[in-house]
Amino acid sequence: MRFALYQPPQAEHRPCPVLYFLAGLTCTEETAAIKAGAQRLAAELGLILVMPDTSPRDTGFDGATGDWEFGEGAGFYVDATEAPWSARFRMHSYVVDELPALIAANFPADTSRSGICGHSMGGHGALTIALKHPERYRSVSAFAPIVAPSQVPWGRKALPRYLGETPEAWADYDACELVRRQTFPGTILIDQGEADNFLEAQLKPELFDQACAEAGQPLLLRRHAGYDHSYWFISSFIDDHLRHHAETLV
Numbered sequence: 001m002r003f004a005l006y007q008p009p010q011a012e013h014r015p016c017p018v019l020y021f022l023a024g025l026t027c028t029e030e031t032a033a034i035k036a037g038a039q040r041l042a043a044e045l046g047l048i049l050v051m052p053d054t055s056p057r058d059t060g061f062d063g064a065t066g067d068w069e070f071g072e073g074a075g076f077y078v079d080a081t082e083a084p085w086s087a088r089f090r091m092h093s094y095v096v097d098e099l100p101a102l103i104a105a106n107f108p109a110d111t112s113r114s115g116i117c118g119h120s121m122g123g124h125g126a127l128t129i130a131l132k133h134p135e136r137y138r139s140v141s142a143f144a145p146i147v148a149p150s151q152v153p154w155g156r157k158a159l160p161r162y163l164g165e166t167p168e169a170w171a172d173y174d175a176c177e178l179v180r181r182q183t184f185p186g187t188i189l190i191d192q193g194e195a196d197n198f199l200e201a202q203l204k205p206e207l208f209d210q211a212c213a214e215a216g217q218p219l220l221l222r223r224h225a226g227y228d229h230s231y232w233f234i235s236s237f238i239d240d241h242l243r244h245h246a247e248t249l250v
């Protein structure tokens with residue numbers, strides 16, 4: 001597995017908190033590092049940024065490449081249970097367990113102060129991981145997340161192949177379902193562009209808004225007229241996300 005890491009100047013003197021950024025479909029560990037524009041403020045706030053790849057690579061599995069919505073580059077941050085994917089596609093465990101242990105052992109990181117953020121498929125990853133492991137993350141935020149993969153075409157295509165045909169298995173990785181089981185101790189920040197071409201079919205933030213309201217989960221959902229799904233959108237609001245995380249991490 002590959003990941004990118006930004007280390008702020010403060011890390012030369014003391015352990016720094018960690019913010020994970022999970023990227024979306026077709027992305028690698030380089031995408032957010034190059035395009036999100038997070039490093040300038042992370043340097044000021046003293047945040048280590050960790051940006052993992054979106055799946056294992058060079059798996060050799062039939063069907064793992066050639067479709068941007070499934071397989072390599074589209075790990076959906078689940079632990080697959082279906083063969084052959086279950087042998088390699090274990091992105092949930094990788095992000096929650098393996099990667100933090102690696103970061104703690106090799107970098108001046110205080111992993112007891114961790115936050116998680118993501119975009120689109122990575123927003124789904126950030127929300128589901130934080131909701132499943134609120135003891136591991138002090139803060140969570142997302143850009144244009146897939147909030148209900150059980151109900152939208154991206155999820156309905158990928159989840160059955162990774163997890164089998166049982167809807168209960170998909171619910172374990174569905175933010176709208178998870179927030180009804182267990183809330184996150186803090187406000188979840190979500191930014192969504194109104195000119196996002198995936199908004200109506202794939203993202204449906206109104207479903208998460210409703211689920212959070214019913215569950216009593218504090219949510220700050222900001223909708224921005226004219227913004228699309230791109231990293232131009234992310235780079236426009238990344239500072240607000242870093243400050244949101246720094247409030248509890250620094």
Ligand SMILES: N[C@@H](CCC(=O)N[C@@H](CSC=O)C(=O)NCC(=O)O)C(=O)O
Pocket residue numbers: 023024025026027031035068119120121122229230231
């Ligand atoms: N190739 C697709 C578009 C793929 C795309 O938009 N990917 C997004 C994430 S979508 C959900 O997870 C992304 O972040 N791309 C990287 C980038 O640099 O923009 C198509 O042809 O429509």
